[in-house]
Amino acid sequence: MDKLAIIGGRPLYGTIPISGAKNSALKVMAAALLTDEKLTLTNVPRLADVDMLMRLLEQHGTTTEFDGSTLSLHAKTISSTEAPYDLVRKMRASFNVLGPLLAREGKAKVSLPGGCAIGARPVDLHLKMLTAMGAKIELDEGYVFAEAPDGLHGADIAFPFVSVGATEHTMLAATLAKGETTIENAAREPEIADLADCLNAMGAKITGAGRSTITIEGVDRLHGAEHAVLPDRIETGAYIMAVGATGGELTLTGTRSDLLGAAWSVLEEIGLYVEDLDNGLRVKRNGERYKAVDIITQPFPGFPTDLQAQFMALMATADGVSKIKETIFENRFMHAPELSRMGAKISVDGQTATVRGVERLKGAPVMATDLRASMSLVIAGLAAEGQTMVNRVYHLDRGFERLEEKLQACGALIERVKE
Numbered sequence: 001m002d003k004l005a006i007i008g009g010r011p012l013y014g015t016i017p018i019s020g021a022k023n024s025a026l027k028v029m030a031a032a033l034l035t036d037e038k039l040t041l042t043n044v045p046r047l048a049d050v051d052m053l054m055r056l057l058e059q060h061g062t063t064t065e066f067d068g069s070t071l072s073l074h075a076k077t078i079s080s081t082e083a084p085y086d087l088v089r090k091m092r093a094s095f096n097v098l099g100p101l102l103a104r105e106g107k108a109k110v111s112l113p114g115g116c117a118i119g120a121r122p123v124d125l126h127l128k129m130l131t132a133m134g135a136k137i138e139l140d141e142g143y144v145f146a147e148a149p150d151g152l153h154g155a156d157i158a159f160p161f162v163s164v165g166a167t168e169h170t171m172l173a174a175t176l177a178k179g180e181t182t183i184e185n186a187a188r189e190p191e192i193a194d195l196a197d198c199l200n201a202m203g204a205k206i207t208g209a210g211r212s213t214i215t216i217e218g219v220d221r222l223h224g225a226e227h228a229v230l231p232d233r234i235e236t237g238a239y240i241m242a243v244g245a246t247g248g249e250l251t252l253t254g255t256r257s258d259l260l261g262a263a264w265s266v267l268e269e270i271g272l273y274v275e276d277l278d279n280g281l282r283v284k285r286n287g288e289r290y291k292a293v294d295i296i297t298q299p300f301p302g303f304p305t306d307l308q309a310q311f312m313a314l315m316a317t318a319d320g321v322s323k324i325k326e327t328i329f330e331n332r333f334m335h336a337p338e339l340s341r342m343g344a345k346i347s348v349d350g351q352t353a354t355v356r357g358v359e360r361l362k363g364a365p366v367m368a369t370d371l372r373a374s375m376s377l378v379i380a381g382l383a384a385e386g387q388t389m390v391n392r393v394y395h396l397d398r399g400f401e402r403l404e405e406k407l408q409a410c411g412a413l414i415e416r417v418k419e
């Protein structure tokens with residue numbers, strides 16, 4: 001298993017191109033199953049999760065071609081409606097092939113999904129939504145067996161709480177359903193509007209994406225299209241926090257501040273200088289230490305749970321005490337004990353972590369159990385005195401494209417150690 005060796009304490013200066021969003025690319029890729037014509041996606045990040053979903057789509061009969069950051073997907077016919085455990089277990093988004101397979105073929109057998117180990121992560125909302133749209137669903141041996149021999153029909157779906165995946169899955173399933181579907185209490189993450197843009201370019205009739213009520217008028221067929229994946233807001237936020245922790249100045253190209261929602265004002269509040277440019281952002285650290293600030297993770301436009309771990313790494317050396325409350329996932333503080341190994345002063349009580357900022361972290365061997373937690377350790381390592389060895393780099397390969405290369409170009413001493 002590869003590791004990352006980081007010698008910390010160097011400020012970051014330079015330019016980092018922000019990649020397309022993993023969490024959008026994976027959903028628009030699933031949309032390829034809804035048409036027998038070619039879907040061409042641009043700005044697709046080369047990540048382990050994208051490769052894994054390509055393999056899953058290939059197993060359903062999709063022809064794939066990845067050239068630079070352009071990914072062409074052509075599901076002329078569906079050769080298999082089964083999504084096996086080995087291809088679904090590692091990643092949440094792969095479960096979203098269920099709706100498209102049902103919509104197009106009237107049946108599917110899909111393994112229950114995996115993804116980051118940050119909570120129980122049930123899929124009850126997904127299954128209730130498909131049932132309301134006319135699917136017959138049974139669970140057996142870790143698989144969902146679903147049938148809709150007469151096709152799916154429109155339904156009024158009111159989610160009891162916001163779910164990104166279930167909102168996206170409903171949009172994917174409802175585009176080819178008979179009649180109209182409405183989603184109440186829909187997620188408003190930028191990735192939702194991106195998926196709607198892609199589906200609409202394919203001929204779907206979706207309105208309201210990005211707001212709490214979404215309407216999908218079913219159509220008979222979808223056609224091929226070209227769609228550019230939106231920039232990765234979590235990668236953007238992570239690099240802003242990295243320069244916050246190390247000092248220096250970074251220009252992040254190909255991204256936008258509005259994607260960061262509440263995180264943008266928090267970054268200004270702690271004392272980072274952040275500025276919108278024509279094609280990106282500039283961030284620099286003013287003064288020596290930044291201020292500790294409290295945050296609560298919330299669905300968009302609130303502070304994103306996917307930046308909580310990285311923010312904790314930043315708060316580890318802030319001036320003052322920060323309270324970080326995680327409201328989306330029940331087990332998303334696995335990075336706290338690892339940051340503590342580096343000298344951070346963090347105590348966790350239920351869903352709240354209290355971080356007492358220290359002057360300096362010290363490098364140490366650390367290991368994370370999920371993607372964003374791994375990035376928080378990288379940020380801590382870049383800021384710490386001495387060497388940090390981040391184990392289990394495969395988590396980072398799921399979600400941060402060319403991580404070491406991007407950081408090295410800005411002066412970081414970071415190397416992958418092959419084992």
Ligand SMILES: CC(=O)N[C@H]1[C@@H](OP(=O)(O)OP(=O)(O)OC[C@H]2O[C@@H](n3ccc(=O)[nH]c3=O)[C@H](O)[C@@H]2O)O[C@H](CO)[C@@H](O)[C@@H]1O
Binds near residue numbers: 305
């Ligand atoms: C691949 C992808 O895009 N992953 C993102 C997606 O995950 P994902 O789509 O899995 O997250 P959800 O928004 O669905 O989860 C929110 C909460 O709802 C719960 N829940 C969800 C569905 C369900 O059927 N039942 C249920 O109880 C979850 O356990 C969680 O506590 O949104 C999360 C919240 O922004 C992000 O952290 C993930 O990075």
Ligand SMILES: C=C(OP(=O)(O)O)C(=O)O
Binds near residue numbers: 023
């Ligand atoms: C939690 C994440 O991914 P997944 O939902 O695939 O586990 C993430 O991207 O931070």
